[in-house]
Amino acid sequence: MNESPERPSLLMITVLDYDKFWNNLEHHRVREYRRQGVDLKVVYRSLSTSPGVLHMIRDTLRFRCLQRVEEGVTLVGVDSFFNYFAGVRRQAEAADSSPTDRGPSWRTRLIRGLSFLSVLRDVFLVPGLLYAAWRHRGEARVCLGFGPWGTLIGWCLAKLGRIDRVIYYDRDYEPDLVADRFRRWYTARLETFLLPRADRVFSIGERLAARRQPLRQDSVMVMPSGVDWQAFAVARERAPSGSTLLYVGYLSSWCGLELVIQALPRVRETCPEVRLRVAGEGVPAYEARLRTLCEEHRVADLVEFLGQRPPAELPELWRDADVGLANSEPVPFRQYACPLKVLEGLAAGRPVLATEGTEAADLIRRGDCGLAAPYEIEPLERALLELLQSEEKRRHWGTQGAEFAREYDWKALLARERELIL
DSSP: OOOOOOOOEEEEEESSOTTTOOSSHHHHHHHHHHHTTOEEEEEEEOOOOOOOHHHHHHHHHOOEEEEEEETTEEEEEEEOTTOOOTTHHHHHHHHOOSOBTTBSOHHHHHHHHHGGGHHHHHHHHHHHHHHHHHHTOTTOOEEEEEHHHHHHHHHHHHHTTSOSEEEEEEOSOGGGGOOSHHHHHHHHHHHHHHTTTSSEEEESSHHHHHHHGGGOSSOOEEOOOOBOGGGGHHHHTSOOOSOEEEEESOBSTTSSHHHHHHHHHHHHHHOTTOEEEEEOOBOHHHHHHHHHHHHHTTOGGGEEEOOOOOGGGHHHHHHTOSEEEEOOOOOHHHHSOOOHHHHHHHHTTOOEEEETTSHHHHHHHHHTOEEEEOSSHHHHHHHHHHHHHOHHHHHHHHHHHHHHHGGGBHHHHHHHHHHHHO
16 A cells, blocks of 8 residues: 655744745745645744833833734744834934934934844844744754745754755845944855755745845856736736836835935826825824925825735726836845845736845846836936837836736746755
């Protein structure tokens, strides 16, 4: 009598809050690997979102490790000591929307001075995640770690004999995500330590892979973001034929929307039907700043803030759009990113605007499916007008983008990844 084959098992570790961030690489992997019959366990850091003083004290002193099972997937959220609201500094800096000659406000200066306390968040994060991964590891012998912190936990488990193989998924240039200089330094050192020690490294794009390659004897493999291509068929039914710009994603200082809002008055002179729709949430003070900017430039009637939308609504959002926006500020974090919003826009048959010198721009150029512009007002205005004024170009770029996005379908990408790691 033949025994049934053993079901493959995978442990995923990430510092991204699986519950609060809803359309990320982790979620797509969970959905696709579950379809492929992989036994999954996801250990993640729970994100505190309450900036109130009493809540911050509570979150500093509390440790929780909560497990649940959803559709056969074991999810373990870790709320470690010092896991207080991480957006205090970003909130304060975003609120300083009208800088003076004297520089930032006293409140922002104070918060910056106390930001060294976030080192303690990192210090307590490691044993918290390690405890959760050890306790809930199950039968998994392969760990997929997202970024340096997820990979560090996998490396520790391997040293303890609980894991056989550690895969480093290099999703971002993470030091640039950290505001404090000391934290930025040791995050970079952690990357340098782990990249040569992982059993395999996947980088999200060509640019990041090239940066990592000198640290590896074997090849760093590019494993980009993907898209559920078939899910966007409803959007492809309507060719881009109007003047609606769409941004989908996190709202923060690097997202590029400030530049778009500042460009709208000039764009409206030539294209009076132009509209901007924003689907996403982020730093509340930054969103308030964007709304104020709309009022200052007299374009509030052109801009619609939709809030965070569930993944099931994205195809319909793209169906009603004509141009996708991915014109992020080209800070290192965004230079190396391979944004989901780009591939989703292309799969919807929409041309996308990216920023020169980024992985997103490289994608657009390879697929001949949109435009890239320098991160400046005048070039952005020209690019927006070119995208909005020529229906023929929009249709060409939309058709090219839809075909190009086929190569990035999650099913094919993750079938290939599974062969390499399981």
